[in-house]
Amino acid sequence: MTLRSPRFTALCSLIALILLTLNLRAAITGVPPVLGELQDRFGLTGVEAGVLATLPELCLGIFSAVTPALARRIGTEAAITAALLVITTGLLLRVVPAQAALFTGTVLAGAGIATGNVLVPAVIKRAFPHRVGPLTGLAMMLMSVSGAAAAGLAVPLGDLGGWRLALAAWAAPSLIAALAWCPLALHGRKRPPEPPPAHAEQVSLLRSPLAWSITVFMGMTSLMFYTLTAWLPQIMRDHGFSPATAGMMNAVVIIIGIPLGFLVPVVAARLRDQRPLVLGVVTLMAIGLVGLLLAPQAGWVWVAIFGVATGSAFPIALTLLNLRSPTAAITARLSGMAQSGGYLLAATGPLTFGVLHSATGGWKPSIALLLLLVIPELLCGLAAARPGLVTPSPPSPEGHPEHPTEPADTPARPTEADRSR
Known part of the structure; x- marks a missing residue:
């Protein structure tokens, strides 16, 4: 070598x-x-x-x-x-x-x-x-x-x-x-300069419904994680768990996500359609939130479920950035759009959760709000996980033979990378 x-x-x-x-x-x-x-x-x-x-x-x-x-x-x-x-x-x-x-x-x-x-x-x-x-x-x-x-x-x-x-x-x-x-x-x-980007790569991803679905899905998964890790210890303390136990619960949520962070992208990349993964992960999140709302005393059960749900959701979102991009250039742009919008959306979660708790004096309204946000997470996640590629090309002038009109997001064609997975 x-x-x-x-x-x-x-x-x-x-x-x-x-x-x-x-x-x-x-x-x-x-x-x-x-x-x-x-x-x-x-x-x-x-x-x-x-x-x-x-x-x-x-x-x-x-x-x-x-x-x-x-x-x-x-x-x-x-x-x-x-x-x-x-x-x-x-x-x-x-x-x-x-x-x-x-x-x-x-x-x-x-x-x-x-x-x-x-x-x-x-x-x-x-x-x-x-x-x-x-x-x-x-x-x-x-x-x-x-x-x-x-x-x-x-x-x-x-x-x-x-x-x-x-x-x-x-x-x-x-x-x-x-x-x-x-x-x-x-x-x-020292590499030769790269050729100018193709026409499709010059156009804003803001026109792509698929890019927006990935952005919102990433934002919602991040919002769930940051909100839960910020407030879960205090919720558990208020329901009778000791401070040490409540802190350990938070750590367990993060620890569960470590092996899943490796395994989930491998599984996702081998599938042509990632919608079953998204459906399963978001369903787990909903079950955990309903359980926390109705039976918080079974805290360790919900902690385990949250660990699996949050530990799987963000790796899926990150993997979709590559699986839905035809080129590395579009991957970088899609990653910038999804992470920028996603993290700004996620930053509102802990603050809103805390403000609602202060205003109502209890945790149920805040948890119910997270449960409501599971709906857009699921809808955008299913749209993002559907087979296809982000191809941000605008409508071309009608009748121009050199620039045929193509849809904003096209079905994915099998590639050598797909077959090697």
């Missing part, structure tokens, strides 16, 4: 992809466990602490929208390298003892993570077109593992070296990942 062989290039891309995915959750999940200490150190009010906790999700929504344009302008590898350096800078900036530095660093880390999130499916589509399922599953699993590790190690690291170590420890892995991507970025600059 020579340095210029395709197998060596694929191996380098795989290692770089692994290092990238290991740095797309830690900067976010490492903050909540030490949020109380940050409030004391920085003199944050309750509102300011809430803003700090919400900033990452808002950044994911905002910066995901501009990532495809950035990748087209400077190259995918260069954009990922820059994103990892921005994450490193943000993590280091957060240890400066000033509120402005804490919030600015959080925004920078969120911007870098948003860029990486969007480009992971595009990298998989281009570098490993015949391994979409396994590589998406690997990426999801590594994100979950790194996120859980950052959350679990935050307090021990804080006890060992203070809050600065707890926040800055993950700057080292992100810097290592950036260094690993640098050669790929330089290699990408």
Whole structure:
């Protein structure tokens, strides 16, 4: 295997992809466990602490929208390298003892993570077109593992070296990942310039019903996860479970999702029609919410169901970004649209849930609202999982022989990648 062989290039891309995915959750999940200490150190009010906790999700929504344009302008590898350096800078900036530095660093880390999130499916589509399922599953699993590790190690690291170590420890892995991507970025600059995108790839995805279905489905799955993980411990405490048990329930929801993050994309990629998966996962979510509404004392049963439902739904949505895209370029654009709109939608969930609880004094109205939102999640999920491809081509001038009119979303044709799954 020579340095210029395709197998060596694929191996380098795989290692770089692994290092990238290991740095797309830690900067976010490492903050909540030490949020109380940050409030004391920085003199944050309750509102300011809430803003700090919400900033990452808002950044994911905002910066995901501009990532495809950035990748087209400077190259995918260069954009990922820059994103990892921005994450490193943000993590280091957060240890400066000033509120402005804490919030600015959080925004920078969120911007870098948003860029990486969007480009992971595009990298998989281009570098490993015949391994979409396994590589998406690997990426999801590594994100979950790194996120859980950052959350679990935050307090021990804080006890060992203070809050600065707890926040800055993950700057080292992100810097290592950036260094690993640098050669790929330089290699990408030496490649011949790519031809201009096809006419279909120049048109906005906003015209595609399939793209919108994927966006809403991703947003709803994220909203369910973030809302439940934010409020489930308090719901369980209010129904008689100890604080330690309630916290463990939250951890179990996340832990269940780790193996599912790998297995579900593999299964989804082998199916031509993913609607049975979507129907099963959304049905589980509805069962869990009905159970939490009517029999919260059976908390562990609903926790297990939520773990399976949330741990499967987002991997399905992420896999659909590749399965519904004909090219890597459209994958990047669809990923940017779906993650931008999806995370902005998801950011409204925990806040609305909490406001409704405060206004009514109970949990049932808030849980009932989540149950109601299962309906659009199911409808958009079924539309997104139907076999087909996003082909964002507008109606062509009638009678023009060189630009035949095609529907906005076309049925998928079997490809070699399909047959290899």
